[in-house]
Amino acid sequence: MNVREAVLTVDEMQTSFLEQGPSLIERAARTAAAAAADADEVDRDARFPHRAFDVAREQKLLGVMIPVEFGGFGASIHDVTDICYTLGRACASTAMIYAMHQTKVACVIRHGHGIPWMETMMRRVARDQWLLASSTTEGQNGGNIRASAAAVDHAGDTVSLVRDATVISYGAEADGLVTIARRATEAAASDQVLLALAKDDYSLKRTLGWETLGMRGTCSTGFELKVDCPADRIFPESYDKIHAQTMTPFAHLCWSSAWAGIAAAAVTRAQAFIRKAARSSGGQMPPAAAHFTAAKMSLAKLRALISANIDAFARVEHDERALSSLYFQSSITLLKVQASELAVETVMHAMRTAGLAGYRNDGEFTMGRHLRDVLSSPIMINNDRILANAATSTLMSGVPASLRD
Numbered sequence: 001m002n003v004r005e006a007v008l009t010v011d012e013m014q015t016s017f018l019e020q021g022p023s024l025i026e027r028a029a030r031t032a033a034a035a036a037a038d039a040d041e042v043d044r045d046a047r048f049p050h051r052a053f054d055v056a057r058e059q060k061l062l063g064v065m066i067p068v069e070f071g072g073f074g075a076s077i078h079d080v081t082d083i084c085y086t087l088g089r090a091c092a093s094t095a096m097i098y099a100m101h102q103t104k105v106a107c108v109i110r111h112g113h114g115i116p117w118m119e120t121m122m123r124r125v126a127r128d129q130w131l132l133a134s135s136t137t138e139g140q141n142g143g144n145i146r147a148s149a150a151a152v153d154h155a156g157d158t159v160s161l162v163r164d165a166t167v168i169s170y171g172a173e174a175d176g177l178v179t180i181a182r183r184a185t186e187a188a189a190s191d192q193v194l195l196a197l198a199k200d201d202y203s204l205k206r207t208l209g210w211e212t213l214g215m216r217g218t219c220s221t222g223f224e225l226k227v228d229c230p231a232d233r234i235f236p237e238s239y240d241k242i243h244a245q246t247m248t249p250f251a252h253l254c255w256s257s258a259w260a261g262i263a264a265a266a267v268t269r270a271q272a273f274i275r276k277a278a279r280s281s282g283g284q285m286p287p288a289a290a291h292f293t294a295a296k297m298s299l300a301k302l303r304a305l306i307s308a309n310i311d312a313f314a315r316v317e318h319d320e321r322a323l324s325s326l327y328f329q330s331s332i333t334l335l336k337v338q339a340s341e342l343a344v345e346t347v348m349h350a351m352r353t354a355g356l357a358g359y360r361n362d363g364e365f366t367m368g369r370h371l372r373d374v375l376s377s378p379i380m381i382n383n384d385r386i387l388a389n390a391a392t393s394t395l396m397s398g399v400p401a402s403l404r405d
Helices: 003-020 024-045 050-058 077-090 092-111 116-128 239-280 289-316 320-324 326-354 368-374 383-396
Strands: 132-135 153-155 158-168 176-182 192-198 202-208 221-230
Touching: 024 050, 024 077, 024 092, 024 368, 050 092, 077 092, 077 239, 077 289, 092 116, 092 132, 092 176, 092 192, 092 239, 092 368, 116 192, 132 158, 158 176, 158 202, 176 221, 192 221, 192 239, 239 289, 239 320, 239 326, 239 368, 289 320, 289 326, 320 326, 326 368, 326 383
Parallel strands: 132 176
Antiparallel strands: 153 158, 158 221, 176 192, 202 221
């Protein structure tokens, strides 16, 4: 088979999926329906959204980004962020788990080609619908994932690692895990590598619980992570490159899309409240209608911001020079800050639209869960840390001379 025939075969497989199976939108909608049905219970009991992920596996959503040649659908960043948004409207925890999983999958896809173990993992994600967790927060580093305390210990063809992982979201439910560590015991804290692990490569011992205000279903408990595995679990590329070109862009785009989904769900409830109030008063708008207008405006800004950044990333996702540019890195980093603040603002306006009806936990217009969940967004990789770290780069970058620069 020549190269052209191989490409055609891949294209035909992709076409077959699109024509014969449900679309990604339909698959996401089915998963979202299952997530929505259990959302209140998942929140109340702080439990993993099992049914939502059972359906996600049935719909083959966990491996959508895996290239067709490895058994996936070759979905784009546009596809994945749309799914995150759809799930966010149904259940914030389900959406955030899915967003984190796809960020790890992106690392394996974009930095694992030609590496037998990484290609095996791609096939397992596509075929068996493996769910990949993330271990980036460690000890007392306060969310600074660009510095690691734990180091990889090399012994021939095997490596070991012991990590005080204060947060591993859905770690007990995952089929594999992606984690960072110092390259070796003598390496600097910033000299890091990324590891992609199967469940047999590590053990978890719970050290912290997860009794939180929101995002309760992510089950982001703390663990002592012990790794003992073949050395091929380590990505050859240094983590600083993976972090800049893949981890940060995919995390910020997928997280933001999930938060936008939460905000959209709150706006939908606010709209239903306004319509009901207007009907019962002969068309007279309630006093808080202005907050609904503000909520709609804020949601529009949030969606436009995310869409612009998705498009910007899609244009340069295979251009290492563009991805490493000061302009792109500043924009994609600050997206997280802007999107999280806008998401909180949107939900707050939506709740003020409904007033007590939104504040209550026992009515059709309740937004307590949405507010509690979205309040996690400025805290995940704290916005204050991001702004402080970005101060130098934003000072160095120029001010655009026109609207289209």
